[in-house]
Amino acid sequence: MAKEIPDLVAEARTGTGKGAARQARRNGKVPGIVYGNGKDPTPIQLDFNPLLTKLRAGRFMSTLWNLKVEGQDDVRVICRGVQRDVVKDLPTHIDLMRLHRNTRVNLFIHVDFINHEEAPGLKRGGTLVVVRPEVELVVTASDIPDHITVDLKGKKIGDVIHISDIELPAGAKPTIDRNFVIANIAAPSGLRSEDNADGGEGEGEVVETTEMDPDVAPTDAE
Structure with missing residues (x-):
């Protein structure tokens, strides 16, 4: 039942913080951070249109991705957060977490x-x-x-x-x-x-809900 791991192509991004993130957006990119697995956070950026297509396809945050960055080893990641423009609902920042193959x-x-x-x-x-x-x-x-x-x-x-x-x-x-x-x-x-x-009383279903505990990820100051 294991699914094939799809590629998520990104680029290394120089600089962090508000200014660098804004510059990436002006260049048609979505800035992001890759963190976890005992390594330092790495700033990246992804092409806006391909990322938007993947987000709209659904299940983006429940998918294991093979992150490909030129000059770096491929790494398995999952998305732990997508920041969006409050008016346009378009992605403005993405947080990815590295996973070891045995990570639960x-x-x-x-x-x-x-x-x-x-x-x-x-x-x-x-x-x-x-x-x-x-x-x-x-x-x-x-x-x-x-x-x-x-x-x-x-x-x-x-x-x-x-x-x-x-x-x-x-x-x-x-x-x-x-x-x-x-x-x-x-x-x-x-x-x-x-x-x-006939006076029968229906017993309604109780819909249970659960909320994921969000991981705290380092992000660029917006």
């Missing part, structure tokens, strides 16, 4: 649902209610899964899918230490209306 890191991994056509509950008009389209897992940098899979085969109306129902990749584990809900098969609206008319 928290990442949000996409949940993929399969075999919709083999779920009796969906055939009867039920609705798949996705509570968590992504799940935060602790994974090894050298073996980051592209997704985790939920098999809907045999699922009936009223069935609830928990994290314990999913086979996780070897070495991966949820950051939340409880059996939280991923999705459920809800009854058709007509059936729910009939139940309400």
Whole structure:
């Protein structure tokens, strides 16, 4: 399930601080900092348009990247922060963290649902209610899964899918230490209306949320 590691091309940047960052932006670049793995922070810059394309494609911060800088060894990194213009919502600075191949890191991994056509509950008009389209897992940098899979085969109306129902990749584990809900098969609206008319009380799903502890990264003063 490990994904191919895509390249992220950057250039070494001379100088740090507010002035150097502004100069990089005037040149059509997005300034950034690479830090971590026991090494000194390294200032870099990336071409604006390719970076914007990657950001808009989604999952940028949950992707392991192979950072390529001319004259330097390739290094694996993940994004720990993207600063944006408050008006235009365009990237103005990026923070990247170096990873060793054995580093354990928290990442949000996409949940993929399969075999919709083999779920009796969906055939009867039920609705798949996705509570968590992504799940935060602790994974090894050298073996980051592209997704985790939920098999809907045999699922009936009223069935609830928990994290314990999913086979996780070897070495991966949820950051939340409880059996939280991923999705459920809800009854058709007509059936729910009939139940309400009969005085039945529906029990709503509690949508749990979690927040990542942000890493503190050295950045250019803005």
